[in-house]
Amino acid sequence: MSTAPETASPVVDDDTFREVMAYVQPRPEEMSWASIAWQTDLWEARRLAAEQGRPIFLWAMNGNPLGCV
Numbered sequence: 001m002s003t004a005p006e007t008a009s010p011v012v013d014d015d016t017f018r019e020v021m022a023y024v025q026p027r028p029e030e031m032s033w034a035s036i037a038w039q040t041d042l043w044e045a046r047r048l049a050a051e052q053g054r055p056i057f058l059w060a061m062n063g064n065p066l067g068c069v
Contacts, residue, residue: 042058
């Protein structure tokens with residue numbers, strides 16, 4: 001039986017934390033989708049679409065939203 005050598009966990013100091021957070025935070029140009037008044041109720045979306053003469057974008061999926069099915 002072999003054992004893997006232990007490796008030290010990287011130290012996360014304030015500077016490293018800020019770097020990682022800056023890397024993973026979305027940039028403003030990646031957040032424009034959040035300015036859309038998305039509807040979660042299909043019937044309300046249909047009503048608004050008919051009222052405004054606009055189409056409906058429907059996103060449908062099956063399973064866990066994180067893909068863990």
